[in-house]
Each structure stands twice: as structure tokens, then as C-alpha cells.
Amino acid sequence: MLRLAAALLVVLAAGFSLAYARTDKPVVVIERPGQCVEATEVMRRDHMKFLLHQRDRTMREGIRTPKYSLAACVECHASTKTGSVLGQDGFCQGCHSYAGVKLDCFECHAAKPKHLSAQARP
Amino acid sequence: MSDNSRRGFLGTAAAALAGIAIAPGIRLIELAGARAPEEPASGKVRWGMLIDTAKCATGCTDCVTACNKENGLHDTGQPRTDAQWIRKIDLKDLRSGRQHSAPVMCQHCAEPPCVDVCPTGASFKRADGIVLVDKHTCIGCRYCVMACPYKARSFVHENLTDQLPAVPRGKGTVEGCTLCVHKIDRGDGTTACADACKAAGHEAIVFGDLNDPQSEVSRRLREIPSRHLRGDLRLNTGVRYAGV
Numbered sequence: 001m002l003r004l005a006a007a008l009l010v011v012l013a014a015g016f017s018l019a020y021a022r023t024d025k026p027v028v029v030i031e032r033p034g035q036c037v038e039a040t041e042v043m044r045r046d047h048m049k050f051l052l053h054q055r056d057r058t059m060r061e062g063i064r065t066p067k068y069s070l071a072a073c074v075e076c077h078a079s080t081k082t083g084s085v086l087g088q089d090g091f092c093q094g095c096h097s098y099a100g101v102k103l104d105c106f107e108c109h110a111a112k113p114k115h116l117s118a119q120a121r122p
Numbered sequence: 123m124s125d126n127s128r129r130g131f132l133g134t135a136a137a138a139l140a141g142i143a144i145a146p147g148i149r150l151i152e153l154a155g156a157r158a159p160e161e162p163a164s165g166k167v168r169w170g171m172l173i174d175t176a177k178c179a180t181g182c183t184d185c186v187t188a189c190n191k192e193n194g195l196h197d198t199g200q201p202r203t204d205a206q207w208i209r210k211i212d213l214k215d216l217r218s219g220r221q222h223s224a225p226v227m228c229q230h231c232a233e234p235p236c237v238d239v240c241p242t243g244a245s246f247k248r249a250d251g252i253v254l255v256d257k258h259t260c261i262g263c264r265y266c267v268m269a270c271p272y273k274a275r276s277f278v279h280e281n282l283t284d285q286l287p288a289v290p291r292g293k294g295t296v297e298g299c300t301l302c303v304h305k306i307d308r309g310d311g312t313t314a315c316a317d318a319c320k321a322a323g324h325e326a327i328v329f330g331d332l333n334d335p336q337s338e339v340s341r342r343l344r345e346i347p348s349r350h351l352r353g354d355l356r357l358n359t360g361v362r363y364a365g366v
Contacts, residue, residue, distance in 0.1 A: 059256050061162035062248060062307045071287045108257060108292030110285050117286050 026098040027089050031080055037067050070105060075113045083116045156309035168251040169301055170332040170360035171316070172339050172348060173224055177326035180223040183210055185327060188318030192302060194286040205276035207299045208315060213366065222365065225315065225327065228253055228274040228299035229351060230360035236266035236275065245296075251360050252303055257295040266296055271352050274298045332360065
């Protein structure tokens, strides 16, 4: 019996250590510290809901308030190194690839802030 | 009060009255153009254009170039399928030989066929009369491309990069002239093509609120004869043409 319990313990411990060693947590770099539009906990859980509602308000009714606007997210969160929210350590993509959630906003939307966009360049 | 000072007072009073009379007109235009960012587009406004083909120069493509720049449309090396929001057409009367040219884009119909045929509700008309594609719900079936009598819709065939923040575009969706909706929502009260035409000195494109009798476009529509393209379809287009 004791031997069985010891074996179980070994297996469990190995399992835990494996689970922790499997994937590195994403590096979330906040380069422009300050208050986001909601508390961090709320943003982590619900940012997609805010974006979805704002998307319909903007598209259908022409309401372009900066709060919850995707362009405003990009303006603030784009990396100063790459100029983008995409890339391995990009603010959006870093977390999304860790969570295994497909991120297709940026197939159409600009991942770079306005001053780095094609229009701003000569 | 001497006669002189009374005259002076009357003059000032008349000037003040004139100021009041002018001020409401200007305010009306301002209100129509600039909407608060949190205020939804209103049905009181109907955005539209008058294109005076007599002033449109054959060979000039400034409106097309300006549209491409404003909306980030690039040449993808596939000219037959590249998106085209506005195009110049050349017209020739075979009997008289009279030639003229005009830009054609989405006519922003009051009764848009593209909206009727859309199976997902992606093609829609905004309250202020602008016909748009909600690319979040567009499935790329291209029914609207077929339904539009003006060939105003384009399908995006290629992967795109470097889109502008104000104009999201992507492969697999249909798009067309938005009447520079991002500029309207910003309160610019003008479109890239109208600006370019004015800058080129032609002023063939006049943009404005068709519902506002004080607006430049309404005034011009009252003054010169104009028509809807394919008026027989009774689509009540927002873009009107003079001289065709």
C-alpha cells in the first residue's frame, strides 16, 4: 500500500513539474503605463466583448468614440520596437498565441498606430 | 439724439440683424457637418453628390488617385481584379460626336439592390444614406456585385497588408465607395474625390447634405438640371449627374 502511494506521489509530482515546464507564460509589456479604459482584470476577461459592441456601434451607427476603439488600443499598446501589436512579444499576439485563440482582427485592421501607417509615410 | 448719431445707431442695428440672419444659416451647415462622436448618424441628413459632367475634364483622374490614397487602395499587380471604388468613364454621342467624361462610384441609393440581395445583412444603408459593407458579416458571396447596376462593388482577391487605421480592408470581402465615411464621422463634411476635383480647379464634384436646402449641393441641384443614372430603376440615388 505504501509503495503504491509513493508511486502515485512520484507520478503526480512529475505531472505537475511537466505542466509548469510546458509553456512559458506570455510576456506582457506595457510600454505606456497608465490607466486603461477599464481595470486590468476586467480588460483581461472582457476586452473582446467591448470590442464587439464598439465594432457594431461604429460600423452601423457611425459612433467613433475612442473608448473601446480598436484603433485606440493599437495607438497605446503597439510596441515601440516593432511599432505593432503583432509579433512574438506583441501585446495582442503574445497572449493570443499562448491562449491558442485565433486573432483575425488584423487581417483587415491596421496593427500599427496611425503615425506609422502607409498614409503617414511619404 | 442728433440725426447723425441716430443714423449710426440704425446702421449698427441693421448690421447686427444681418449678423443674426446669417448666423443661423451657418450654424445649420455646421450642425449637419459636425456630429458629436457619441451621437449616431441621423436620418435627418442624407449625404450625396452632384457631378457636373460639363466641368469634368476628359483624361483627368485626380478623383481616382485621391480615392486610392485616402482609402489605401494599392495596385496588387492584378489589374483585372484590383479593387476599384471610383472609375472614370468616357461617354461619346455617336451622332453628334460630343464627348465627355464622368466619375462613377457607388450611387448610395435610397433603395439599394445590394442591400436587398445580401444574405447576411452585411450590405446595409446607414441612417444618413451611406451604403456600406459590414465586412465582419460579409461572407464574400458577391451577390451584391451582381445586383449593383453601376458596377460599384469590388471583391478583394488578394491578401492585403498595410491597411490604413481608418479604412480596414481584407481578402474575401466585398467593398465599395464609403463616401469617405471616416471623414464624415470626423466632421470634415467632404470627400477625398470632391477635394481633389476642387484642387484641380474643376469643381465637378459637389458633396453635401441633400436634405439641407442651404447646402451647396442642394443649391446647385435647384439651379441646374440633373438626373439619376439608370433613373428607370427608381433607386433614388444619392449621386446625381448633370449633363449626361
